[in-house]
């Protein structure tokens with residue numbers, strides 16, 4: 042597998058976008074748990090209105106009323122306006138003081154009460170809500186609509202020998218989705234905590250639509266590339282009668298022609314489910330535009346989005362392009378274990394995607410609503426959101442789930458790494474002072490670059506160029522240039538310039554490939570020159586000896602390259618999965634790791650490996666470098682803390698002492714503590730923490746002052 046020499050999973054550009062405004066972190070509304078409708082729901086989320094639970098047709102506002110797409114719109118660009126019939130039904134914005142919207146709130150609260158009542162039985166009174174709070178795995182007797190027998194029949198159990206057995210809370214989840222369908226609610230979020238089996242609940246639901254509602258699809262499932270194979274496998278297992286088409290990778294263009302001609306001649310699609318990746322909605326290549334046109338021509342029964350927090354930005358291409366395909370679906374369903382990653386605006390993006398007619402709103406009103414700190418308004422918000430989100434926590438439903446122990450390992454730099462770090466700080470101070478002398482500040486971008494440098498050195502000094510001098514670089518350039526390593530057209534000066542931007546590790550790799558194997562290469566000692574790698578050298582053999590199997594996450598693929606080398610030196614066997622791993626290979630890597638206990642570890646990039654994968658073969662997770670957003674790391678942890686895990690799970694976080702690593706950890710920790718505080722206290726914000734909060738700018742200012 043060929044990787045770019047300086048390939049990092051998160052680009053420097055992306056790093057520099059990590060701007061941590063304290064107001065964004067601290068002044069945020071309550072977390073999703075306090076909004077969600079489900080057993081984890083606190084009594085705070087009880088709808089604010091008086092309503093009766095008898096059924097009515099009032100849900101008309103959230104029924105998808107769109108006509109099938111009209112042909113002229115199909116040939117539009119991706120962001121083409123919706124058909125005129127659709128526009129007429131739009132424009133129903135949510136305005137807080139508007140009487141009509143009070144009505145919408147009332148309707149939402151009413152639907153919520155109905156759903157509650159039908160799912161959990163009894164009335165929607167506070168006592169039954171309280172009972173739901175205590176819901177545990179054994180307690181599902183009041184579930185209606187579909188039963189376990191329906192599921193066995195729908196899955197064809199008996200014919201194939203496969204015996205589907207949903208956990209009681211999963212049966213509730215499937216009933217929740219069925220109820221949404223029967224009530225013609227156009228969108229819903231299944232937001233169970235990671236690893237509780239959302240995939241299986243969703244697939245069972247699609248099977249039941251076919252079996253009980255005579256609705257065989259077509260359904261569109263959108264997911265991250267890493268879990269495509271897993272979806273296909275689970276579909277085949279739980280829904281063997283479905284024809285499933287995985288529309289990704291090299292075979293795609295062959296399918297594309299066929300699908301294009303079928304859809305143009307208005308023939309039904311040759312599948313029940315088509316599986317695609319989010320990337321299909323991200324780019325503007327003609328191939329992708331054509332693919333989207335094909336998808337737009339069919340009327341989807343259900344558009345199901347896995348890891349749907351991917352749609353948290355309503356201004357992204359991804360959101361808009363997918364919306365142009367999903368808008369006419371009967372139903373849009375989202376699966377996500379972390380629906381609220383930063384603030385309520387993101388959740389609103391999800392909700393607007395699900396039910397554009399109800400939630401579509403201009404920013405002025407949205408700001409007013411989402412920035413409100415007034416309890417009554419928040420309570421109203423809950424009554425809007427409640428009906429459409431089902432979230433259960435592991436602590437609520439999986440009382441036997443193995444414990445998860447968190448450990449933070451502070452590691453200490455030795456001389457060389459410490460010097461590299463100090464030099465970077467000196468550089469930064471000199472640059473900042475030089476600018477100050479001219480009464481100017483460092484440009485934002487440059488500040489971010491320094492921050493990235495600090496993070497790199499805190500992770501590993503080989504991620505910057507320090508060992509190889511400028512003189513070395515010129516020498517290497519002269520050796521590499523005649524070999525055409527950078528192309529035949531490239532001048533020597535250009536090669537020198539390019540090499541100067543490389544880090545020590547990248548140059549070492551170049552020399553390995555193209556050099557003469559001389560003493561210019563770095564030695565194994567260099568790879569253990571970081572505090573974190575030395576810590577791994579101590580920790581991993583002990584873990585392996587104790588029979589533990591380990592997942593190691595990093596956000597940087599160049600760091601993973603270094604870690605591969607470190608593991609070889611330490612003598613630990615491993616597999617690796619990151620964004621450059623072929624999609625078709627990913628499931629094989631997961632299966633091999635889970636089944637072959639001779640493999641001690643799996644190296645994963647937090648992006649490609651942190652979501653959706655089932656890696657219960659491991660019982661230990663090492664977060665080599667943390668994210669500012671603790672939810673990203675939580676997702677990574679839960680790759681092995683999930684159904685199927687029999688051993689207690691231990692999470693290690695590596696933090697390099699006396700570096701920005703400590704600040705990143707503090708920020709992430711505070712976000713989690715605040716989540717918990719807000720959850721416990723309802724809508725009270727922890728104002729005290731605000732004064733101690735540090736933005737990236739403040740961290741750097743502190744460094745500037747020494």
Ligand SMILES: Nc1ncnc2c1ncn2[C@@H]1O[C@H](COP(=O)(O)OP(=O)(O)OP(=O)(O)O)[C@@H](O)[C@H]1O
Nearest residue numbers: 206207208235236237238239240241378653655684
């Ligand atoms: N009822 C069940 N019977 C057998 N296996 C199950 C059942 N429910 C879930 N599993 C297994 O548990 C694991 C976790 O399920 P799944 O991947 O659907 O979780 P998830 O909630 O989608 O997690 P994430 O949010 O991390 O994607 C999978 O290996 C799945 O096959």
